[in-house]
Amino acid sequence: MSDYSLPVSTTIEPGVPALELDTFLERLHGWVVTVDHKRLGILYILYSTFFLLIAGAEALLIRLQLADPHNHVLSAQVYNRFFTMHGTTMVFLVGMPFLFGFANYIVPLQIGARDMAFPRLNAFSFWLTAFGGLLLYYSFLGGAGLYGVGNAPDVGWFAYAPLTARSFSPGHATDYWALALIVSGFGTLGTAINIVATIISMRCKGMTLMRLPLFTWLLLVVSMLTLVTITPLTAAQFMLLIDRYLGGHFFDTQAGGSSLIWIHFFWIFGHPEVYVLVLPAFAIANEIIPVFCRKAIFGYPAMVAASVAIMFVSLGVWAHHMFTVGMTSVSNAFFTLSTMLVGVPTGIKIFNWIATLWGGRIRFTTPMLFCIGFLFQFLIAGLTGIMLSVSPWDWQLHNSYFVIAHFHYVLVGAVVFCIFAAIYYWYPKATGRLMGETLGKWHFWLFTIGFHLTFDTMHFLGLLGMPRSIYTYQPDRGWSFLNLVVSIGGLIQGIAVLIFAYNFVVSYWRGNVAGDDPWDAWTLEWSTSSPPPVYNFEELPEVHSRRPLWDLKHPDDPDWEYEL
């Protein structure tokens, strides 16, 4: 192993001392004007954590209202605003920024680069996204014009036309909603372009595409998918604003427009969006599972191929959200088939993860626990997804609580679980300290119990005929007890998230010092110091396999001799 070695930066201390001497304002200014991918990644993650708490609080108020029939915690209007804001926030201000935050932080480190390809575009994209979020929440103040406060969009996160027309949604709340998504959408596009460019052109010596860590591979796939999927949404938002202010009639059914056009546009964005959120979750699991079962990922080429296949198939399934709008039987059959086909590459992934675990030595650390929760929950979410793809059954289940349960299984059971796993896993890299394991396990178990109380129960409410988006229900419909269970589960999840937030903050000062490589992992980000210096690597590394640190740790048995 004398022909090459990995430059591990130990000579230059992280956290440049000069910075410590700066005043608070100077340091704050440093964060605002930064173009460093690591700082921007941290900004993304803090930003989405903040909105996670807000949207979580909205969800808790929603569940308080639904805990009992004919409850009076929230009025109909306020409830409708809250579920609209909860959905919009979680998808656009929590899910995507979280994942782009990890992408920002991890991708350049994993490919041995000093920064993203376009650092200033990176900063610009973050601030656009942040501005979009503020614009959306400003609607609480400015949505009714300035003479009334407490308004916000109340059209659902799917905002089906013509409910969004000015005759049905007067005031400015809907405008803020559309503008916020346009602005943050441009931010998202900027980041996606940046990630693609970075991965294509900034890889270190020896890192061919088939040696990319799977996290980076999946982020490449996601970013390409994002470029295709955000565009129709932005187009539709512009059409909506033209309808509302320039007398257009795209969606104005009274003037010959079509509601179905909006629905198509929205779901051509909306379904691939699910994969934009869930593929990074797979990406995270792809990093964490091998490290904590001490084995190489099983079937790397198949994992890459399955991800690319999911990307392509996901572009042809959108109308499974539209089985009830009155498509022809042939269209319904087509979208049933295309949707079921997504199950095949997804199945390959699950089998490969199990095969990775098989024969390993599994260490049940907090990040691994969250990944295991993800595996079980994603299996169930996949199977309920197959149920929903059966279009006749979807005629019953569509817009019922079964659907709510299914997509929360994906977005919470898979995506949020993986986000938590990622935070526990990479926190020591970003801060130099480990998060508390005991609190982490409390967080995991409480969150998992709460999750299952809430979302398992929701499936049954759906089967019993409870539709989504309702602020109250009649006591004679037999939904009362189950709704109470759902709400209790929500409360338990809330407590778990508070424990997490406490752990997240306190570990920054009190956590155990991590060192460069606390998990004994194999990708390049663990070869540099924790936190990494501004320039990431003292000397750009050169790699010969998918697990450069494995090669370094096992010079007698390097990976490149075995890789498929």
Add this chain to the structure above:
Amino acid sequence: MHTVPTEYLIRFGDATVCFLRTATLLAQDRIPTTLAPASTPAHQIFDLSIFVVTISGGIFLIVGGLLAVALLKFRARKTDPAGEPAQIYGSTQIELAWTVIPLLIVVILFLTTARIIFAIQDAPKPTTALDVTVIGHQFWWEFQYPKYRIVSANELHIPLSSGLAHDATFLKLTSADVNHSFWVPQLAGKTDLIANHVNSMWVDPQRPGLYLGQCAQFCGTQHALMLLRIYVDTPEQFAAWITHQQQPARQDPAVAAGRRVFETQACMNCHTISGTPATGRFGPDLTHLMSRETLASGTIDNTPANLRQWIKSPDTFKRGALMPAMQLSDKQLDEVTAYLETLK
């Protein structure tokens, strides 16, 4: 030491009772459950769903089981030898197997599903079938029976079916404003009501009685109280109901004062009462208001007190409903309520 098993027995008994109670609750007709189908489309969907659940349940047991075994069997132990476990990078045969087997399952599921899609959606419409047009409004339902020239609201009456196609009910669905969705889980899946776009669905209920449903597409403030009641009548009941609904409104001179209020205030701009100058189309047809059991689209019982309060202030029951409070005096309220009470 006998107390422990006894305690368990009692607990078990409690749990059983609890379960039975839930089960009996489910058996009641009032719950709009998808699990107690009473019409051919709902039956076909239910049978298909059992098939799908069986297959996915099998998959869950196998894959979930493997995962559980992996976690138990391969957890790190203190007795593990030093160093890393054997590294396995993949296996083409195994990976091929778990690509092909899911593909076969997809084919089976798809073919089974396609059969039901075509059976329900492309069922030929017999000439003898009853036609009803359903129009969604914010936040109520309008029902038109073109053949009988009847217009009604919120409570749909349809005839019992013998299970043969000839006496099924075919619904045409559209909307006057935003999107809605017609969902009565025991009878069929849901179908959206979309302005500028006509959808259709059919039901052939085989058990008389009341079936509940509600709007299943978010349609604005009071989406939650856009409730739906379907009365499945025996053929005789249905014929009697039709005859009754075809009559023009009762003219009772005793309530002339109330009728005057109705016609001089804005009421008649939105509501129709056949045989009178009131021909508004914006709100429900009130010609036979008293033949309905509920007000405000299934929100409250149709009692004189509720009716009076509803006219006085719709916000009491359904805040955000589009019917305005007309600021009537108490006297006017009494009069107009008395008038509406005669519209049997």
